[in-house]
Amino acid sequence: MKQRYYGLIFALLLVLVGNVRADTLEEGVAAARRADFATALKIFTPLAEQGSAIAQYNLGLMYDTGRGVKEDFTIAFNLYQQAAAQGDSAAQNNLALMYVEGRGVAKNLVEAIRLFKLSANQGYVNAQDNLSEMYRRGQGVVRNDAEAFKWASLAANQGLPTAMTRIAGMYFEGKGVTKNYAMALKWMRLAASRGEPVAQSNLAEFYVEGDAVGKDLPRAYMWFKISAGLGNGWAAGRAQVLSKRLKQEQIIWADNTAKECLAQKFVGCD
Template sequence: MKRFIPVLVLLAVLAAPGASANDAAYEKALKLVQQAQFDKAVAIFKPMAENGHPPSQFSMGLMYHLGRNVEKDLAVAYDWYKKAVLQDYAPALNNMGMMYLKGEYVAENKVIARKLFETASADHTQARDNYAKCLEYGWGGEQDIGQAINFYQIAGEGGYVLGWHHLAQIYDQGRPPEVPRDEDKAVRWYIAAAEKNFARSIERLKQLGRLPDHLKDK
């Protein structure tokens, strides 16, 4: 269940900094990450993180979470995420939520995970998808399929295409009694994701025999 940021290349999307004197340095570090020059990126992230820059604190946490240029260390990752969480930095809230959801370093606690995802969802598209998953399955609180549908949709609209795929799956499989199976609605959302080149949605449309002509070259 890999629902935290899977590769550091996505830092540029999920950890975009606000206006500050650190912007230029942080953007430079993100470019170094995209070039897999992790040692040089860490040399920029670390001093800014130590000086209280939330995006850099998050980035250091992710480096240790994934073991990029450093030995993977979930305790250190958690500590860096926590520093950013204390400044309400949404990507860190999301990733800490995943640690609680999966029981990485901390004891598994879906109640805490759900709360972190909910808080982060105001500013973070992936957190909206994670919060929707909690709502869909009742992780850490009450199940609410209607709200899950809503959060999956806005996650997709915000650019996190997996949200549309998850929404399509609800209609594809059905969630009775609240949501009966509706293949047409499922296909609508699979197409939305497929048009953004989401491979799993394309494959499911093929399985259903519903892949539109304009997507057959994908």
């Protein structure tokens, strides 16, 4: 079950930093979120120079992703580093990602783990998810499924779909936790209902195999189609293969239900 590292999002914590006004910061974040990066740049640059961790983080994100400015990982790294040193959990997480990937700095998984832990212990959901993945893969730490499950559970209980998908898989396989198909199904359904394509294709596989839930090939095909509609190429291939085992009326039902489900944003799909 493939996972991704998460951490890039324009963020705002409504606090005062020296003479930096929270409403000014809010204007900058609002501008960035509506893709008015020219305005965001004008707001964040002087505030970052004044020492606002929030502005440093958001300006770093602009340089990290090349939005409104020329992509520059070195500048992004320096800005994240300044914000992280002030305890900004989002900056700590994104700085850790740069150490994992070697963007703007030499790869250093040990430092990445340190930063992920700082952020995760503050309750930052993306860092909890990323730390879980590091433990699952054994990157920068000794592989530890129990730790992977612990951190994924914290993130899942904050509503992060990728973390829900991970603990569902761990319940299914009995890694880091006692095997429990009922819990695997619960969390996979929840992640699928939040629009997570990997969870949707995994739920489809549950219906194909009939382990965690009763075998239901038309419903499996439906979930593969939903996942494929969100860009999951692997799910599209599985749907094509599975279609050969279905009757035409079953395919029509699944196609129509998948379209309705996508239109309803996955409410009541399973």
